[in-house]
Amino acid sequence: MLFFIVGIYCGLICVEGSSMEASLHQQIFKNYNKHVLPGEIDEAVNVSVDVKLSYLVGLDEKHQMLSLGMYFNITWVDEALSWNETEFPGLQEIIVPDKQIWLPQIAIPSAIRTNRYLTAVNYPVSIQSNGTVIWIPDYTGNIQCPIDTTRFPFDSQTCLFDITLWVYKKKHAQIVKSKGHAESTVKQNGQWEINTVESNLVTPLGERNYIAITLDMHRRREYYLVSIILPTAVTSCLNPFVFLLPAESGEKVGLATTLMLFYYVMLSHIFDNIPANSLTMPVFGIFIGGQLVLSGLSVVCIVVLLKLSQTNRDVAKIERSEDGNTPKINCLWKRIETILFCVFAITGIVFCGTVLILVQL
Template identity: 30%
Template sequence: MTATWCLKTLLTFLFGSVISQSNINVQNLYTLLFTTNNYNKLIRPSRNQSVPLSVHVIFTLYGISGVDEIEQKLTATGWLEIEWTDELLSWTPESYGGLRYIYYPQGEVWKPDISLQNGFSKLEELGSKFISVFIDSNGLVNWRPFQVFESKCDIDSTYFPFDIQTCHLDFVAWSLSSKDVHITQGRKGIELSDDLQRHGEWKILFSTALNLAESHKTKVRFTIVIQRKPLYAIMNYIMPILLLSILDIFTFKIPVDTGERIGYVITVWLAYAVFLTIISDSLPNSSESIPIVSIYIMIQIFIGTVIVIISAIESGCAHLSDDESVYFLLRAIAAKNCRKPSVQSEQEISKCLDRDETCVTWKEAISALDKYLFWLFLTIFVLSTLVSLLIASLKYI
């Protein structure tokens, strides 16, 4: 019991002054610092003006708001934690009821004119008028301006939707030289907020902080590496293109004399056009870097156009009379794939071709040609798809 009483007495003796703080203590301290001492926010708060003031900057990222491929812009939300020592704002806590810290409006104290050097919008002061800075009895000032940062970022959409982007936020004291202020990254560098807001299209891979020195300025660079989430693009862009391409190739499985072939191939081609109209606003729009997926889509449209032309020519040839000569190449292809009752052996076929006789009909020749065209375009489709996906996913892997 005696030990407990002694501990309580000791705690009361040590921290009793804190409990005894009053509004009079705060008022007297404000009067001392900002009136009696003639504090001037225009003067750099160093007793030795020949020594640069050290300013530490920590960036806390709250979330990615958006990435604009056309404007090459990253929009991020977060706040800076800027610390420095103001030698003109220090006091003895015991003289003011144990008061160890105060808050004061950010516009009423000296602060470095730190701004986003590679900002996208107009140059503005960080924070808002209602934000207060934290000042402790040793003169340590902590300023935490919250802001939406729009920075320039070189967006490369070549590997869409498997692209990874690296964006920088460079903070520098705009009008103060390195002889006045020395900016460094804080001990923690860049941090991710505990309640980080997730973006539907992008996820943050990692982030770094780095001190940079220029000829007359110092700055700190915060780097954010983000990766696009590819699932949405795969399900809504790539898969429909793959399915339409497969349907286009199966045009050669439809008999040319049924009358449905031209309607089928035109319908598939129009489906391409309608689909591109729908997704045109969703694909990255930039002339600096053309996405591989856009090149792949154009290849498939070109193949579809060639199939439409071939189908139109074959439909016209299928209605020619059988007594008209079939081109030698078509006869040769058909002779290897067709057998008429009048032609029973390879020797007879060869003799027939040598005499330039009509060994097969137009429909038989076109049917035989379609077998080769089917496998030809299927091979082109598979190779172009594998190569495009491999190139697009190299950076992702």
């Protein structure tokens, strides 16, 4: 019997609370117009915006486009949505869909046109008794981010974008407080690692203010060390050894041509994945281009040496020394090949060292 009475009492309280909240909704939204700015005409609506980066999808380097996901914590005061707690005891907060109330027109100007604004999509909005509104929408889209590929693949990128109240003038609505950071549980990206996320509230003279977001990140190097750096380093060491390969093997020109084709393919692979512009040029791409030139020169030198050697064997009479040693002309070709080996080895080392110094600058 006691449990039955307690159950009836709790049910009456729930019905009363639900009826009270329904009355509050009816009172607030009876004459409410979501198309009218909150507050007085001569007072600007103060909007507080906090930005949190939740995940990084990736960076499209070829099109210079940053794909990310973030959510906002936006707060302002709308006195038309306030109520007296004494008339509605126990109701300090209500939750309504964002499509029912006025929302600040938050925009990211550098985002692509189809996803530039934060729009109402029935997100729950918290309204407190004093008229404070808390709106927490999320955003997923692409933002323009100029790329500097000079130190590729050991580069760091800094993406800058603005968040502003797009429609309203400063006298109507303004951002008064901002904060931006990455979540501690931000989803890891396999290619980029986030260093810092900073936000600054910029207030130009006579213009609407905006939040300047700075996203700093660096490229993860492990993949490029295995797929690009290591093969290029090994083949660069093989370049001078073409001259030490015996001519009788018949593989001198073949090896030199193979190395030259490798550098051409590697160079094409790098430039296929970076922006096609002349403002920034990857130093590592210049290194591979230099190795391509050296490989081409080695092919030319080998072909000329083989031709001259064969001509001397067919036309000129080779004088042998009295003790029956190797012909003097063969010794000459071997000395030339040794000199070319040293020249190409020193050139490759100097060129490689220069590139490493430029990458570290």
